[in-house]
Amino acid sequence: MSSIKLKNISKYICKNINLEIFDKELLVLLGPNGAGKSTLLNVIAGLIDYEGSVFFNKIPVDKEPANKRRIGYLFQELNLFPHLDVSANIAYGLRIQKQSQDEIRTRVEELLQIMKIKHLSSRYPKELSGGEKQRVALARALANSPRILLLDEPMNSLDYRTSKYLRTEFKILQKKLGITTIYVTHNFYEAEEMAQRIAVLDKGSVEQVGSPQEIFFHPTEAVNDFIGAPxxxxxxxxxxxxxxxxxxxxxxxxxxxxxxxxxxxxxxxxxxxxxxxxxxxxxxxxxxxxxxxxxxxxxxxxxxxxxxxxxxxxxxxxxxxxxxxxxxxxxxxxxxxxxxxxxxxxxxxx
Amino acid sequence: MKIVKIFKLKWEIIPIIIFLGIWEIIARLDLMPGQFFFPPFSTVVTEFWYLTVSGVLGRNFLSSLIRVLIGFSAGSIAGLFIGIIMGWNNLANKALNPIISLIYPIPALGWLPLLMLWFGIGEILPIAIIFICSFFPILYNTVTGIKNVNKNYIYAARTLGAPDIEIITTVVMPLALPNIFTGLRLEAGMAWRVIIAAEMVAIPTGIGALMMKAESLIRIDIIIVCLIVLGIMCLSFEKFFAFLEKKLTYRWR
CATH class of the missing domain: 2.40.50.100 (RNA polymerase II/Efflux pump adaptor protein, barrel-sandwich hybrid domain)
Structure with a gap:
């Protein structure tokens, strides 16, 4: 069980945000640039201070620092450690957890296999393409078996074809792993393709939450302004x-x-x-x-x-x-x- | 590959050989006024051999080397340690920065009179001078290196479960290495320049002291031997750190 509940969250542009993400759900946070999407992810991850409360499985985690929240976070810039090769990047979190060498090796092998990047294991981030970096970053985020996965516009820098391919793959993987996921994007079509539910965020407040069809066919006025009246x-x-x-x-x-x-x-x-x-x-x-x-x-x-x-x-x-x-x-x-x-x-x- | 390297090295040696040849010819043909003050290169080589065999050069060189190694290591470690604290913790940076900014511009040799009175003429004096000379640049380069580390890498490490100390040792320090090495490289050479000056002024042993003795005996050849040793040591120290930097960072930079 890994549900998330945000209660009266306020930080920077975000004002009194209330939102619930169900267990194993893939919720897409959709909104224009500067709407507060990344801020909200950083709040959930515990990377910044905030007002209000965050609950994981109905338990408040506001006092827990980021390193104790067991979150997988795929950043917009991916943030692969440039001084570590692919294997070491994936193994980073496992080493921090002081797992045994054998356990680390097995888990890294498993993730390299799942993400189809076994041939890249000894390369450094600067030697990888955009799509390959994406896979490595996702493998690293999943290595510690996090209870929640946060993805901040992860496909932004990729070409249409690679991004579409990775999105499809990720959707299958998310279903298979059953991990509660928040996926941030500013692209409605991407949101529609990925989401079980979409939460539209604009100027720091949640304007509408619903299925992609609900959002498209019955948009509120503010959502209309953003995705356009169809x-x-x-x-x-x-x-x-x-x-x-x-x-x-x-x-x-x-x-x-x-x-x-x-x-x-x-x-x-x-x-x-x-x-x-x-x-x-x-x-x-x-x-x-x-x-x-x-x-x-x-x-x-x-x-x-x-x-x-x-x-x-x-x-x-x-x-x-x-x-x-x-x-x-x-x-x-x-x-x-x-x-x-x-x-x-x-x-x-x- | 090897052939290309050797060929390249040969090209670098040629200007040096030409320079030494011209030096030898000018000195031998008495083209310089006051021939006594301008010995030929061959005389310098002979003197170098004599000083080496007699152990005079070795003894003095070793004194200087030990001082440089101790002072430079201690100054670097202290600079690195305080640099990490200042680079990581904003409060520490704000508290210490004004004091350090005030002391940093003072030339290392400016401390000499004060240190002579505090420590007297002994082994601690040159080590203290080198400590000061190494400490500040390495401190500043460490602070800059840490501050330049992209905050997103720290966020990434944090979400992967790393506490502050692990973030510093496994992410921040490796990424700050290029900056730290810039400080080490520059200061390694500087330490030699400072030790010679300190030995010339106040210490009876070491390469600097040997040069001062040679000056009083009007032994230009010995002075030139000492200058060559000094040049080689400055260059070797700088090259060593450049090599180490490349070794540790070339794969990912």
Whole structure:
């Protein structure tokens, strides 16, 4: 059992934060830069002083220093010790615990195997790639069998492919180990992919806690400002196609979405995830919608357009330069592309 | 690899050989006014051999070496120890920094009159001078080294269960090593420069004292022998610490 409870936590920007993370849960702390996410992790780890109380398994740990809290912490900068090789980095915590040489060797071997980095055991951090460093840092954080794992934007410095691959691997590992985890990110899609629940943090307070679907389809006003208000379409008709694809009809809009479940209630997409074109786009006529431009709102770097398609209206956000290059006016005919990968769905069971 | 190394070394030796050759020729051809004050290199070598065989050079060199080793080791250990306390603990740093900042700029030889009165003319005097000369730079380099260690490494060690003392010995000190070695390297050479000055002024034995005796006997060749020994020792000490630094840190830096 390793639940975490935060009661009236105040530190720096964080004001009176109350939050509960359940045993074995993977909770994603989502928020913009400067929202207080890392501060909250440091409070849980006991690395900084704070007001309020932190409970592990309903027991207050405020008096326990960081080195006694049995926490695995994957820092944003990873912080691998540059003077120790991979094996010594992983073994660091075990040596501190004064485990026997045999025990240390066995555990390090085991972690090298799990993280698939056996071939890197004698390398130094400066000789590793970003993804390899990530694996070593995770192995080091897990070495002491911590009761809680904290990950502070660990994939920030990695390219999309490596980050996606590591996220999938980590999710499987977290489930296998059953370790209570808090994962910090500022990227909604990353949060959605990882989380059982998401807690949205903004300006030092928890704005919303819920499943990824709840956060996306029913965001509070503050969350709306951060992740953006999505276009939400109610489905009138669903039809299962092959390969896990479902054809849905929302008014005059016909879409193909990827889903295991057949009964889809709603479909949503963020304005910045819709492509807008002034001519008919080439390619198959799937997820392409024709409409009329009814509203244009310009801000400093983006333009928000409203496009009427039958009884539905869709908001589309695009960079100002791209919009200017199309020379569009209100009343013009435009085409929209709604990428299946970016469509979020709510099915009957949710 | 070896061939390249030897070749490189040969190139470094060539200018020295040319310099010694010119020296020998100038002295032999009486091109310098007052030939007596400018012995040829071969005379210096002969004198070096004589001083070595007779044991005079060895005895004096050993006296200086022992003083340097004791004073430098004691000063370095003390500087390191207090540097760790000041670098790690902000309160200690705030309390000690004003006093140390005030004493640090005083040249080591400036302490000589005071130390002569406190300790008298004896073995403790040169050791004390070298202690002072080594202590402050190593202290400052240790404090800087510790303060420069990224706080995140300390956080990482802490979350891995390390108490303060383990963090200092296993993370902070190894990462502060490059700075500490800069202090050691510079001061190892400086210790030799200071001991010679102290021996010339106040101590009857050692390389500095031998030079003073040679000066009163107008033995330029002996003075040059002593200067060469001094140059070699300064260089060797500095190179030794540079080698040690490279050995301990090259894999991860």
């Amino acid at each position: 276009n939400i379409l109610t489905c009138d008709y669903c039809n299962r196609l092959s390969f896990g694809l479902i054809e849905v009809k929302c008014g005059d809009i016909s879409l193909v979405v990827s889903s295991e479940r057949e009964k889809i209630k709603k479909v949503a997409i963020l304005p910045e995830d819709i492509y807008l074109s002034d001519t008919r786009p080439p390619g198959p006529d799937v997820n392409r919608v024709r409409g009329k431009l009814t509203e244009i709102e310009e801000s400093s770097s983006t333009v928000c357009c409203t496009v009427k398609t039958g009884k539905n209206s869709l908001k589309v956000k695009l960079p100002q330069e791209i919009f200017a290059s199309m020379n569009l006016n209100i009343g013009d005919e435009v085409w929209l592309i709604l990428a299946p990968r970016k469509l979020k769905i709510i099915t009957d069971g949710e």
